[in-house]
Amino acid sequence: MNAALLVGAITEILMWxxxxxxVLFGALALIARLADGTWAPIRAVVMDEALRWFGDDGVHTAPLTPELRAAANGDELEAFHRVGTAGDVRLDERSPLPRLLGGVALACGGVGVLALVVQIVTMVSTG
Known part of the structure; x- marks a missing residue:
C-alpha cells in the first residue's frame, strides 16, 4: 500500500x-450550560448551622456545608444563589462541566481540522 493512500485513509477517519x-461535545456543553441556570451573587450570614440571606422575594435559607463553612469570613459568606430555587448555594458562579465539555469540543475540532489540512497537503503534494 502506498504511503499517500495510508495517510489519506488515516486523516479521513480522524477528520470525520x-x-x-x-459537534457532539459542543452540543453537550450548550445543554449543560443551559441546564445549570442563572446564579446571582449573594452575601449570606451564617446562623444556626444554616446560611440566611435576603433575596428579591424574601429571606432564603440553605444548609451550611463544610465547604461553605470553610469559605466563610467570620459569620459572612460571599456565594452564589440559583435564581428561582429555595436553597441552592455554591461558591462559584459557573459550573466547571460546560467549560470541560467545551474544551473537549475544541480539542476534537482541532484534531479534525488538522487532519483535514494534512489530507489536503498530502493530496496536493502527491498530485
Whole structure:
C-alpha cells in the first residue's frame, strides 16, 4: 500500500471522528450550560448551622456545608444563589462541566481540522 493512500485513509477517519465529536461535545456543553441556570451573587450570614440571606422575594435559607463553612469570613459568606430555587448555594458562579465539555469540543475540532489540512497537503503534494 502506498504511503499517500495510508495517510489519506488515516486523516479521513480522524477528520470525520474529530469533527463529529466536536459537534457532539459542543452540543453537550450548550445543554449543560443551559441546564445549570442563572446564579446571582449573594452575601449570606451564617446562623444556626444554616446560611440566611435576603433575596428579591424574601429571606432564603440553605444548609451550611463544610465547604461553605470553610469559605466563610467570620459569620459572612460571599456565594452564589440559583435564581428561582429555595436553597441552592455554591461558591462559584459557573459550573466547571460546560467549560470541560467545551474544551473537549475544541480539542476534537482541532484534531479534525488538522487532519483535514494534512489530507489536503498530502493530496496536493502527491498530485
Amino acid at each position: 471522528v474529530g469533527l463529529g465529536a466536536a
